[in-house]
Amino acid sequence: MGVPLSQMWTVASYILKQKISGNKHYPLVLMLEPLFRCNLACAGCGKIQYPAHILKRQLTPEQCWKAAEECGAPMVSIPGGEPLLHPQIVEIVEGLVARKKYVYCCTNALLLKEKLEAGWFKPSKYLTFSVHMDGQEEHHDFAVCREGTFKTAVEGIRLAVQKGFRVTTNTTLFEGADPNAVRAFFDEMMQLGVEGMMVSPGYAYPKAPDQKSFLNERSKTNSLFRMIFSNRKKHWKFNQSPMFIEFLMGKREFECTPWGMPTYNIFGWQKPCYLLQDGYVDTFKELIDTTEWERYGRASGNKACQQCMVHCGYETTANDFTFSGIRGMFATIKAMMKPAYVDPDAAAMLAEEAKKPHGPMVTLGISAGAKKPEHELAGVK
Numbered sequence: 001m002g003v004p005l006s007q008m009w010t011v012a013s014y015i016l017k018q019k020i021s022g023n024k025h026y027p028l029v030l031m032l033e034p035l036f037r038c039n040l041a042c043a044g045c046g047k048i049q050y051p052a053h054i055l056k057r058q059l060t061p062e063q064c065w066k067a068a069e070e071c072g073a074p075m076v077s078i079p080g081g082e083p084l085l086h087p088q089i090v091e092i093v094e095g096l097v098a099r100k101k102y103v104y105c106c107t108n109a110l111l112l113k114e115k116l117e118a119g120w121f122k123p124s125k126y127l128t129f130s131v132h133m134d135g136q137e138e139h140h141d142f143a144v145c146r147e148g149t150f151k152t153a154v155e156g157i158r159l160a161v162q163k164g165f166r167v168t169t170n171t172t173l174f175e176g177a178d179p180n181a182v183r184a185f186f187d188e189m190m191q192l193g194v195e196g197m198m199v200s201p202g203y204a205y206p207k208a209p210d211q212k213s214f215l216n217e218r219s220k221t222n223s224l225f226r227m228i229f230s231n232r233k234k235h236w237k238f239n240q241s242p243m244f245i246e247f248l249m250g251k252r253e254f255e256c257t258p259w260g261m262p263t264y265n266i267f268g269w270q271k272p273c274y275l276l277q278d279g280y281v282d283t284f285k286e287l288i289d290t291t292e293w294e295r296y297g298r299a300s301g302n303k304a305c306q307q308c309m310v311h312c313g314y315e316t317t318a319n320d321f322t323f324s325g326i327r328g329m330f331a332t333i334k335a336m337m338k339p340a341y342v343d344p345d346a347a348a349m350l351a352e353e354a355k356k357p358h359g360p361m362v363t364l365g366i367s368a369g370a371k372k373p374e375h376e377l378a379g380v381k
Contacts, residue, residue: 112156260316
């Protein structure tokens with residue numbers, strides 16, 4: 001597992017405390033979006049499509065800290081947008097670290113090397129740079145619609161690791177992803193010295209320019225992840241629940257926990273989750289108390305939830321299962337002790353995939369570098 005024991009203990013004790021107290025609607029990770037603007041225009045992203053006046057807005061450090069305290073989750077993920085564009089991101093991060101929150105600063109790493117050389121951050125067990133890497137160089141550059149981004153990100157990762165920072169990667173897979181290339185990508189990331197890797201299927205953001213490339217059939221998603229995670233190499237480390245990985249592989253059936261990773265951004269607390277926008281409220285308590293949770297998740301019949309298998313909905317479920325009793329604990333320990341998942345059929349499927357044509361044109365339906373981010377076109381800095 002690519003997670004330090006101190007963090008595992010903090011999360012485990014937090015979950016057990018919530019279960020003992022009978023709190024069903026507890027958050028595990030706060031998804032804190034201090035801004036939406038970005039220096040990339042990825043075809044699968046629905047965040048940067050807002051008009052220029054929205055992209056200019058950003059949360060203050062005080063708003064960020066208040067949200068973390070109000071929510072109470074032990075971990076805070078800072079996506080965006082690109083958080084390194086926020087002029088007060090260091091202050092925000094330092095304030096969260098001072099509150100002993102485990103912070104994942106999610107970045108495309110285009111500015112990471114520059115900011116680290118300028119001394120913007122200090123290494124801490126509470127701070128991790130989660131670098132968004134969508135595969136090997138050709139696939140990554142195509143996915144983010146700009147050539148050269150992979151090399152720049154790798155430079156940032158190397159420097160961060162060299163300076164003693166915790167670094168993980170975060171990979172979103174789309175329709176047509178090549179499982180053999182993904183496995184080769186895992187090797188490359190481990191060679192860079194990252195602590196662990198996170199992987200999730202792409203979900204269809206309504207605002208995303210490319211709606212055709214999202215994984216939209218569960219059986220295909222299970223098949224893809226079965227090929228990727230079976231017959232695993234010993235040196236691969238993943239920064240996510242082994243039960244969530246088994247869920248992706250089709251080995252377990254979980255229901256979504258939409259309140260597990262609540263989102264706070266410039267509009268307030270987003271209902272019901274990071275992926276769906278059904279309104280906003282002013283407080284976390286209002287989010288929990290007024291959201292009709294029965295309307296969400298696959299079992300609800302909600303069409304928007306039927307194919308979703310993204311970590312923000314299911315990672316909390318997977319962790320909750322681990323601490324639900326002897327069965328969950330035993331399954332998790334077994335997965336940690338024997339993570340190879342030897343599967344001859346999956347190996348045969350992988351060999352067949354190697355014979356098929358794969359490439360960035362299959363992965364995303366627009367050309368690399370096709371356009372600049374909207375905020376650049378609008379003159380937003």
